[in-house]
Amino acid sequence: MRSIKPGRGPSGMNAFGSVVAVIFGIIWTIAAVSMGAPFFFPLFGIVFVIAGIGQAVYHYHNATSENRFSSFDITDENEEPDPLNRRFGPQSSGTEPPQPEEPDAPGTSAAFCPFCGEKVAGEFEFCPKCGKKLP
Numbered sequence: 001m002r003s004i005k006p007g008r009g010p011s012g013m014n015a016f017g018s019v020v021a022v023i024f025g026i027i028w029t030i031a032a033v034s035m036g037a038p039f040f041f042p043l044f045g046i047v048f049v050i051a052g053i054g055q056a057v058y059h060y061h062n063a064t065s066e067n068r069f070s071s072f073d074i075t076d077e078n079e080e081p082d083p084l085n086r087r088f089g090p091q092s093s094g095t096e097p098p099q100p101e102e103p104d105a106p107g108t109s110a111a112f113c114p115f116c117g118e119k120v121a122g123e124f125e126f127c128p129k130c131g132k133k134l135p
Contacts, residue, residue, distance in 0.1 A: 011062035018056035025049035 029045030111134075112119055118129035126133055 011059045015056050015059035015063055018052045018059055022049050022052035022056065025052055 025048030
C-alpha cells in the first residue's frame, strides 16, 4: 500500500515557522501586559504561544521521525509503514491498478515505476526518473 506524506523539508520549515509564532506570541503578550491592554489581548498572545508550541512539536516530530504522518511524498510500505494502518488497521480496496509488463522489443521486458509511472526496462533496479528502488 502506498502512502502520501510530505517530505521532511516542509515539516522542518513548518517547525521553524511555529517557533517564530511562539516568539511573536511572547512579544505580543509582554507588550499587551506592559501597556495595560484589556485581558483578551494578553490572552490572545498566550493562545498564540500554546498553539505555536503544539505545532512546533508536531512538525519537528514529522521532520525527524521514521514513521511520520503528513501529505506530499509517495512512499511504499517497503520504505516506511503507514501510521494510519497502526491506528485503524490495513484496508484493502481491491482496486490496485495492474502493473503492465509488455515487452518493447523481442528479448526485453518493460515495466512501469510504481512511484512516478516512468517506463523502465526489466533489468533496472532503480527508476531512472525518480531514483526509487523498484520492487
